[in-house]
Amino acid sequence: MRIVLVGPPGAGKGTQAAYLAENLAIPHISTGDLFRANISQGTELGKAAKAYMDAGNLVPDEVTIGMAKDRMEQADAANGFLLDGFPRNLAQAEALDGILSDAGLKLDAVLDLEVPEEEVVKRISGRRMCRKDGKHIFHVEYSPSKTDGTCDICGGELYQREDDREDTVRKRLEVYHTETEPIIDYYKAQDLVVTIPALGKVDEVTQRAMGALEREA
Ligand code: AP5
Numbered sequence: 192m193r194i195v196l197v198g199p200p201g202a203g204k205g206t207q208a209a210y211l212a213e214n215l216a217i218p219h220i221s222t223g224d225l226f227r228a229n230i231s232q233g234t235e236l237g238k239a240a241k242a243y244m245d246a247g248n249l250v251p252d253e254v255t256i257g258m259a260k261d262r263m264e265q266a267d268a269a270n271g272f273l274l275d276g277f278p279r280n281l282a283q284a285e286a287l288d289g290i291l292s293d294a295g296l297k298l299d300a301v302l303d304l305e306v307p308e309e310e311v312v313k314r315i316s317g318r319r320m321c322r323k324d325g326k327h328i329f330h331v332e333y334s335p336s337k338t339d340g341t342c343d344i345c346g347g348e349l350y351q352r353e354d355d356r357e358d359t360v361r362k363r364l365e366v367y368h369t370e371t372e373p374i375i376d377y378y379k380a381q382d383l384v385v386t387i388p389a390l391g392k393v394d395e396v397t398q399r400a401m402g403a404l405e406r407e408a
């Protein structure tokens with residue numbers, strides 16, 4: 192399946208993507224994780240992205256679309272993928288349609304994770320990420336690490352993201368409303384959107400999403 196995951200910052204996209212990609216045996220492609228990996232490796236792409244991310248703004252489309260396209264080609268889009276954090280504005284959604292139609296492919300579903308804003312703020316302020324792997328995600332209250340300050344899965348150091356500061360989170364939410372939400376209507380017009388209520392335990396949300404995908408298939 193070819194799936195896009197959307198939802199505000201902190202909705203649980205990365206958390207759900209890890210389980211959904213494993214259940215569906217498709218690659219999880221997160222543009223946020225790709226940018227963070229480039230930053231930690233000190234690449235030119237990472238240097239170009241960092242200031243935008245730290246300010247809570249979108250990285251320019253010229254950088255983002257090329258990076259996402261390369262990653263999809265590497266994964267071989269024909270075998271399916273789960274996109275997390277891409278597309279994030281109408282230009283990116285149109286570019287993705289172009290990339291897929293050139294390959295004779297289509298999206299199967301767009302999962303919209305719905306979470307009230309006050310919950311999103313709680314989730315982001317307590318989030319701790321693993322330095323070794325962006326897919327190991329913890330929360331000081333909701334899913335604490337058992338090994339105090341380190342990742343239970345791989346032993347990596349846990350850290351708080353630079354862009355999880357309160358003022359940057361407010362900016363990211365504003366950017367979500369103005370730039371990203373319009374893609375939901377764009378995909379509704381293609382009858383692809385499935386809204387998933389994303390409050391509740393992580394595994395309950397995964398079950399809701401899997402149930403919705405089975406009904407779509
Ligand atoms: P990105 O990394 O994509 O960040 P985001 O969209 O803001 O989303 P987050 O990673 O903050 O949250 P999430 O929904 O994945 O939640 P998570 O699962 O971690 O992008 C970062 C930046 O990169 C952007 O601001 C931009 O600058 C740039 N960028 C990325 N893609 C781009 C693009 N396409 N174009 C341009 N720029 C781009 O969960 C959050 C917390 O909640 C965790 O602590 C988790 O443990 C907890 N949690 C999750 N589920 C539950 C649950 N059910 N109950 C309780 N707690 C839960």
Ligand code: ZN
Pocket residue numbers: 321322323324327342343344345346347
């Ligand atoms: Zn880890």
